[in-house]
Amino acid sequence: MNxxxxxxxxxxxxxxxxxxxxxxxxxxxxxxxxxxxxxxxxLKALLMKDNxxxxxxxxxxxxxxSPVYISHLDGLRSAIERDEKQRxxxxxxxxxxxxxxxxxxxxxxxxx
Numbered sequence: 001m002n003x004x005x006x007x008x009x010x011x012x013x014x015x016x017x018x019x020x021x022x023x024x025x026x027x028x029x030x031x032x033x034x035x036x037x038x039x040x041x042x043l044k045a046l047l048m049k050d051n052x053x054x055x056x057x058x059x060x061x062x063x064x065x066s067p068v069y070i071s072h073l074d075g076l077r078s079a080i081e082r083d084e085k086q087r088x089x090x091x092x093x094x095x096x097x098x099x100x101x102x103x104x105x106x107x108x109x110x111x112x
Contacts, residue, residue, distance in 0.1 A: 015097050030087075032079045048063045
């Protein structure tokens with residue numbers, strides 16, 4: 001046999017277990033990301049209300065410059081990072097399972 005990396009049944013079991021065991025975490029991370037993305041609009045409106053004496057463009061400027069808004073963006077960045085990392089890990093596990101399926105099919109076709 002050549003030097004190709006073989007995906008074992010144990011590797012596939014681990015990948016399936018990973019997908020099962022991280023499903024709830026993946027859903028939580030995605031929900032947090034979506035919530036923080038949507039809340040950004042509400043937060044901007046709330047911060048603009050603090051400067052009702054200013055023109056709309058100045059209210060918007062003050063809202064975007066607010067430490068509260070900037071802190072929210074930092075939290076959003078972290079949420080996106082967690083969500084994307086989890087998503088990529090799950091894609092990698094799915095790819096491993098799919099590669100194993102292809103390998104297994106190829107082996108079966110050779111034996112026939």
